[in-house]
Amino acid sequence: MPAVLLTVGIALISLWEAPQLPPPVMSLGDKVLHGLMYTALAVAWMVPITRLKIEDLRLKIFSYTAVCLAVTAFGALMEVLQRFCTLTRSGEMADVYADFIGALVGVLIVGIWRMVFTTSH
Numbered sequence: 001m002p003a004v005l006l007t008v009g010i011a012l013i014s015l016w017e018a019p020q021l022p023p024p025v026m027s028l029g030d031k032v033l034h035g036l037m038y039t040a041l042a043v044a045w046m047v048p049i050t051r052l053k054i055e056d057l058r059l060k061i062f063s064y065t066a067v068c069l070a071v072t073a074f075g076a077l078m079e080v081l082q083r084f085c086t087l088t089r090s091g092e093m094a095d096v097y098a099d100f101i102g103a104l105v106g107v108l109i110v111g112i113w114r115m116v117f118t119t120s121h
Contacts, residue, residue, distance in 0.1 A: 003044035007074070010037055014078040017088045034075070034098035035105070042071045042106025050114060068100075068107045075099025 045067050054060045076096045083091030 003041075003047065006041055006044045010041060010074075011078065013037075015081055015086060015089070017086055031094060031098040034095050035102035038071055038075055038099040038102030039106040039109070040102075041074070042067060042103040043110055045071060046107060046110040050110060064107050064111055068103045071103035071106070072096070072100040075103070 046064070049063050049067060052063075054063060076099070079091035079093075079095050081091075082089035
């Protein structure tokens with residue numbers, strides 16, 4: 001449920017008709033915000049995957065990669081929708097890059113956390 005709520009929340013924020021701030025004000029801060037939001041989203045999407053307790057390394061790598069790509073694709077979709085479905089927002093490729101980095105960081109955080117804290121002794 002947290003993953004669904006976070007996904008819907010990010011979609012609403014992404015498509016909210018907000019006044020545009022001048023580019024220098026939002027450039028770096030906007031990218032950091034994208035990265036943090038998509039890190040959180042990737043972590044939320046990873047929770048159901050980790051509950052599956054996948055043992056096969058290839059399947060685990062595939063599922064982690066799929067989450068990273070799906071989160072990034074969601075970010076890219078939000079940018080396309082901003083570009084074509086809003087009046088005050090513009091889609092930026094740099095935002096998609098920030099979303100990808102955030103998604104990758106989120107997946108890595110979960111992967112490392114699971115390696116460190118769920119190893120069998």
